[in-house]
Amino acid sequence: MDFTAAPLERLIEQFEKMPGIGRKTAQRMAFFVLGQPKEEGLAMAKAITDACEKIHKCELCCNLTDGKYCPVCSSPKRSRSLICVVEDAEDLMAIEKTNEYKGTYHVLHGVISPLEGIGPENLTVKELLARIGPDEVSEVIMATNSNIEGEATAMYISKLLKPLGVKVSRLAYGLPVGSDLQYADSVTLTRAIEGRKDL
Amino acid sequence: MDFTAAPLERLIEQFEKMPGIGRKTAQRMAFFVLGQPKEEGLAMAKAITDACEKIHKCELCCNLTDGKYCPVCSSPKRSRSLICVVEDAEDLMAIEKTNEYKGTYHVLHGVISPLEGIGPENLTVKELLARIGPDEVSEVIMATNSNIEGEATAMYISKLLKPLGVKVSRLAYGLPVGSDLQYADSVTLTRAIEGRKDL
Numbered sequence: 001m002d003f004t005a006a007p008l009e010r011l012i013e014q015f016e017k018m019p020g021i022g023r024k025t026a027q028r029m030a031f032f033v034l035g036q037p038k039e040e041g042l043a044m045a046k047a048i049t050d051a052c053e054k055i056h057k058c059e060l061c062c063n064l065t066d067g068k069y070c071p072v073c074s075s076p077k078r079s080r081s082l083i084c085v086v087e088d089a090e091d092l093m094a095i096e097k098t099n100e101y102k103g104t105y106h107v108l109h110g111v112i113s114p115l116e117g118i119g120p121e122n123l124t125v126k127e128l129l130a131r132i133g134p135d136e137v138s139e140v141i142m143a144t145n146s147n148i149e150g151e152a153t154a155m156y157i158s159k160l161l162k163p164l165g166v167k168v169s170r171l172a173y174g175l176p177v178g179s180d181l182q183y184a185d186s187v188t189l190t191r192a193i194e195g196r197k198d199l
Numbered sequence: 200m201d202f203t204a205a206p207l208e209r210l211i212e213q214f215e216k217m218p219g220i221g222r223k224t225a226q227r228m229a230f231f232v233l234g235q236p237k238e239e240g241l242a243m244a245k246a247i248t249d250a251c252e253k254i255h256k257c258e259l260c261c262n263l264t265d266g267k268y269c270p271v272c273s274s275p276k277r278s279r280s281l282i283c284v285v286e287d288a289e290d291l292m293a294i295e296k297t298n299e300y301k302g303t304y305h306v307l308h309g310v311i312s313p314l315e316g317i318g319p320e321n322l323t324v325k326e327l328l329a330r331i332g333p334d335e336v337s338e339v340i341m342a343t344n345s346n347i348e349g350e351a352t353a354m355y356i357s358k359l360l361k362p363l364g365v366k367v368s369r370l371a372y373g374l375p376v377g378s379d380l381q382y383a384d385s386v387t388l389t390r391a392i393e394g395r396k397d398l
Contacts, residue, residue: 004292005265011250014243018228029217031289033247034254034263041251044213045244048232051210052240055233064233066204090230093203 008034060131062107062124064089072096072104079103081138085128085157087111087145095143103141106131111149112156125157132164139167146173207233259330261306261323263288271295271303278302280337284327284356286310286344294342302340305330310348311355324356331363338366345372 004012008030015026033041057063058070061083065071072078072092082103086092092105108123131137140161144150158168174192175184184192203211207229214225232240256262257269260282264270271277271291281302285291291304307322330336339360343349357367373391374383383391 005254005263005270007246007249007253007265008263011246014246017239017243018231020224020227025219027289027292028219030250031287032217034250038251040216041247044216045247045251047206047210047213048240048244048247050206051229051233052237052244054206055204064204064207066206071204088230090226093226 057107057109057124061105062109062127063092063105064107077102081136082141083128083131083137083139084141084143085154086143087150087153091143091145106140108144108153111144111153113149120156123153125160128157129160129164132161132166137166139169142168142170146171256306256308256323260304261308261326262291262304263306276301280335281340282327282330282336282338283340283342284353285342286349286352290342290344305339307343307352310343310352312348319355322352324359327356328359328363331360331365336365338368341367341369345370 011030011033012023012026015021015029016023018026021029033044054066055064056066058065058068058073060069060073063070063072067074079102083106084095084101084103085106085108086095087108087110089107092107095101095105106124106128108125108128110118110123112118112120112123128140132140140157142154142158144154154170158170161168172195173188174195175181175188181189210229210232211222211225214220214228215222217225220228232243253265254263255265257264257267257272259268259272262269262271266273278301282305283294283300283302284305284307285294286307286309288306291306294300294304305323305327307324307327309317309322311317311319311322327339331339339356341353341357343353353369357369360367371394372387373394374380374387380388
């Protein structure tokens with residue numbers, strides 16, 4: 001499109017790369033950036049540069065952090081004997097928001113997916129196994145998603161962990177709280193029946 | 200949220216400022232940026248910096264450009280005697296996409312809105328009036344939006360232009376092409392009847 005200035009077009013293209021952002025939204029975002037005072041736009045550029053340069057994996061749990069250890073791992077209040085294994089840092093944030101979980105995490109940064117050529121060696125499985133010995137871990141909760149890749153990854157890791165004498169558990173699957181039974185899909189309903197608890 | 204590293208939180212906050220981007224989307228965008236190779240993230244930061252520093256208003260039509268004049272104004276193929284007045288550069292892009300308009304533009308960068316404290320002096324009205332004399336303009340098309348502010352702005356500018364002997368026109372309002380008559384709102388339908396044409 002020759003009627004758009006090149007730097008503007010490049011900015012739109014950059015925004016368009018992001019997930020959930022189409023051409024129209026990218027355009028709106030670019031015009032918003034240009035419509036702000038210049039300092040605001042430069043502050044956004046700096047935030048991206050900063051994040052790219054300072055954020056790396058926590059040396060213990062592989063969560064994203066700007067320090068040696070992530071805020072969870074460096075907190076003295078968190079139990080090191082309980083590890084919750086999640087696919088990515090976003091899943092970790094979701095669990096943190098419950099304010100209920102007091103253990104630590106391990107972020108895999110993906111799931112085993114042969115179709116996409118992602119094997120256990122591309123994930124942080126090795127780092128997880130290294131934590132089992134010295135940390136005196138009593139339980140590992142597998143909190144990968146309940147799709148095929150997530151289940152396969154949970155199975156794979158639990159098979160590696162069990163010989164080490166660690167209890168491995170999986171998140172409960174069932175009806176979402178507040179949901180209507182008649183609208184639940186049959187797989188979820190089956191899981192809810194299977195996992196029923198005594199009253 | 201103390202479980203998020205500060206640079207990451209700042210990045211999420213920056214993305215969240217943009218129109219149509221909520222907390223969740225901002226988070227997804229930030230994690231996408233960090234999930235890419237570092238160079239990709241830095242390229243995005245550079246695109247923003249470049250756009251903020253290089254993009255400014257065209258000296259003639261106030262469209263956004265990185266040169267002295269915007270691509271439309273510098274094109275020898277565009278008629279200088281026809282000016283289409285739009286609210287912002289996004290509206291200009293929408294008209295350019297039709298590939299039908301062969302005149303030039305004038306970008307107001309807003310509309311008159313007393314509620315938000317925006318008067319004609321905050322827009323590029325002065326620059327528009329300055330173009331009328333030397334450019335030998337024969338017609339000005341008011342292409343502001345059809346809401347209260349857009350209509351008021353169109354009326355205000357046309358009153359300034361008419362004494363200068365310029366023909367002032369307004370975009371046609373009526374049924375969108377391909378739409379179903381029964382779903383049209385009554386204001387649009389009224390305008391369509393009022394603006395009917397002989398067959």
